[in-house]
Amino acid sequence: MSFRTSHPAESSSSYSPQPCRQFTFSEIQLATQNFDESLVIGRGGFGKVYRGTITYGETDLDAAIKRLESGSTQGAVEFWAEIEMLSNLRHCHLVSLIGYCSDGQEMVLVYEHMPNMELLQIVCTSVELL
Numbered sequence: 001m002s003f004r005t006s007h008p009a010e011s012s013s014s015y016s017p018q019p020c021r022q023f024t025f026s027e028i029q030l031a032t033q034n035f036d037e038s039l040v041i042g043r044g045g046f047g048k049v050y051r052g053t054i055t056y057g058e059t060d061l062d063a064a065i066k067r068l069e070s071g072s073t074q075g076a077v078e079f080w081a082e083i084e085m086l087s088n089l090r091h092c093h094l095v096s097l098i099g100y101c102s103d104g105q106e107m108v109l110v111y112e113h114m115p116n117m118e119l120l121q122i123v124c125t126s127v128e129l130l
């Protein structure tokens, strides 16, 4: 599988900076305590989702951090599509994308942590078990 290492929009002359920020892999490791298993809050098609604290400028933000897993059904195309879409869309009913990290094979999405999303997952799982 081949991976893109830069945001497609960065090569475009019409690119205008988005509030969505690019993080280094070291910043992601720091935020997730090097992907500590105790911080895993969910798992989706992309891979595991970790809860972490990411530093954005002067502010520490409560974040949900999705790391693309090797063997994930979703890949580079979906990764960049998610960044493109959520960078341009801001709505109270949509989860906010804080930023992303693309470093070699590592692809990570950083969202605002939504406590209700975990609660919803617990309710859905309980209903499935009934």
Ligand SMILES: Nc1ncnc2c1ncn2[C@@H]1O[C@H](COP(=O)(O)OP(=O)(O)OP(=O)(O)O)[C@@H](O)[C@H]1O
Residues within 6 Å of the ligand: 041, 042, 043, 044, 045, 046, 047, 049, 064, 066, 095, 111, 112, 113, 114, 115, 117, 118, 121
């Ligand atoms: N922003 C968030 N805040 C809190 N928890 C989150 C957030 N994003 C994801 N999660 C948790 O991680 C789980 C997996 O989320 P994810 O979006 O990766 O999977 P999904 O909803 O099944 O989507 P897909 O399979 O299309 O990637 C969610 O069910 C939720 O528990």
